[in-house]
Amino acid sequence: MKKLIVLILSLGVLAGAYSIAFGVPEQVAQIWGGTSAPAEEAEAPRGAAGGPPGGPPGQGRETTVVLAPLEERAYTLVLRTVGSAVSLRRSEVIATEAGEVVEAALQANRLVEKGDVLLRLDDRTEQLALESARANRDQAQATVTRYQGLHQDGSAVVTDVALSEAEVALRLAEVEVGLAEVALEDRTVVAPISGRLGLSDVTVGDRLSNGDAIVTIDDSATLLATFEVPERSIGLLAEGKPVLVTTPTYEGRVFEGTITSYDSRLDSVTRSATVRAQIDNAEGLLLSGMTFTIRMTEETAPLPVVPATAITWDRSGAGIWVAEDGRTSRVPVTVRYRDGDQVWIETDAPVGAQVVTEGASKLRDGAQVTTADAGKGSGA
Template sequence: MTRKITLLIAGAAVIAIAALASIFAKDDIMAIVTPGAKPGATQVRDAGADRGLPVIAEYASLMDEKTVVEAVGTGKSSLGVSIYPAVSGEVSDVLFHAGDKVTKDQVLVILDSDRERLARDLAALQVKDTQQLLARYEKARPLGAVAESEVDTARTALAQARIELDQAEVNLADRTILAPFDGIVGISEIEAGDRIDSSTAIVTLDNIESILVDFEVAETRFANIRPGQKVRVETWSLPGELFEGTVDAIGSRIDPVSRTFSVRARVPNPDGRLLAGMSFAVYVDIEGKQYPSVPEISVLWGDEGTYVWRIEDEKATRVPVRVVKRTGGRILVDGGISKGELIVVEGVLRLRPGRTVAATIRGSDEPGVAARDDMGEGS
């Protein structure tokens, strides 16, 4: 009997020691998690009050809903033509080399023009002859030696001769092929002595002071793309380099098959590093509405949808929200959250509506200041 009593007393003592150890250990943990807590003692606000549950919170900030539309485009020169002769003939001289920079009205090719020059000279002689005849008729008319009708006929002959001279000048000018604008000439297949006609491509000419990039965008973004909007392009020929430009034009129709519309961007190219025909990755930033931004781990999912815990007067309140966008570890939400409100980030598992909390605020000390400036994501 005595032995049983001794064992019962010993067991009770062990249980009491374990309980005390548990209390002190819990108080030590609370002291570590909650700054200012004293180890070895339980924190009590007032007699009978709930002890605040330690949580980590952060101020909600405002962020723009920014989306990046990505596309693949093809570059073309801002001015680009293939030059053809207006007439047939034999090439007398080629006055350019591939890759040359030429200026407007610079002579590129000269065709044989002996016949055209002779025709021009003959037309000039005919003009001179009819002028002299008209001058004699006008002097003789006051004397009655020439009828008025003959003077009119001479005037008509002079006008006709002048037109024929102008036509001869045009025919002669067609034998000289000029650059229509400033640019860079390509590789030509013609040489002096070749016979060419109006279907023969002499050379390509491109002005690449700026490059036009054509690309397609989904019709769902038609309302978001505007002329003058900033774009960024990257070419696989120059990896790692981004070039900035603007939207230059927008197509007026939606393709019924691909459900896309055409967009053309203009990209400055002062160094001439971008060439017509290059392929480009195109990025267009689309700014959206501003939404409250909270850390990703603060958004929870329940039977009634997504929600966050907001702290008001040291009490936890469950607030339903709608997820708008994820970006860079944060979530843009739409709901009853405003800039500067405290949102629980860690310690959410033990929260209940109306539960008293002791919040440690992380991040910025200024309410409503975003901790980062995210650039958005691709669509």
């Protein structure tokens, strides 16, 4: 008897705990209450969405969303890279003769014109050699003149062979004079181009050897910038395409240039192409060797553009929801570009279609939607 009482009490405790946690079952409540609710009322909670029980979610009620027409707009492709520049025309002056420097005009940053004297080497030996060559030439000239006079008078003393030999000797003497003049000129070093001198360690009294560096000259009116472009941006390259150049030295200042050439192949390691562009530096503000930030831009053909909140993702990829006659359908898209909260896409949805820009994550195919403005109007 005691076991039966304990069993009954245990069942009562379990029933009470169940009713507290999960509520009283509907059938039990109807028995206790003595009434039976109509079938229609019993089914009403299941159809709270306004549709048949068990129907597709979202078809029985309207979801408030924000709609906007699908627009097209060009996207501006921007490539930023870093490069360095050298003078388009530059020269390193090298000694072609050995000797002691007796005169130098190598002040750094001095502007020189092509042909200006930069330094002179000791040329006393070359001057003496030139004087000797000139004397030999004069003597040979006198011999030829005498032989020609005798030959014209019909003298048998000067034969044709003797006259011919004298003329050859004169030509050789003239060549010796020319060689001596060139050797003397080589003792004077002149600027091969116009430009600005760099730093030089050569001073008067130094002795130079053949091949020694004397000074550099840069004509910086135009700079030649070299930079790398990644493989994905090769389509931006074209000869004559403008580039915008900036440098930390002149904050906020933009210099213009144009692409002059680019490599015909990609680097096998970096997968990039080397590009060269000329930069106008008529004001002389930029120096050879500077590092620059280079920017190239190009506008694409118009593409559909939507806010980032309009893009949803599922197993098939990205898509947007398009509303028509109050119902939505999902249209696949391919994302092309992003800029902030705007996304440029490729899609079969027509321009002007109403796209769900807010609330898209709550939608299902065929869901009924209403706009936020429409909801406010109905509430008034």
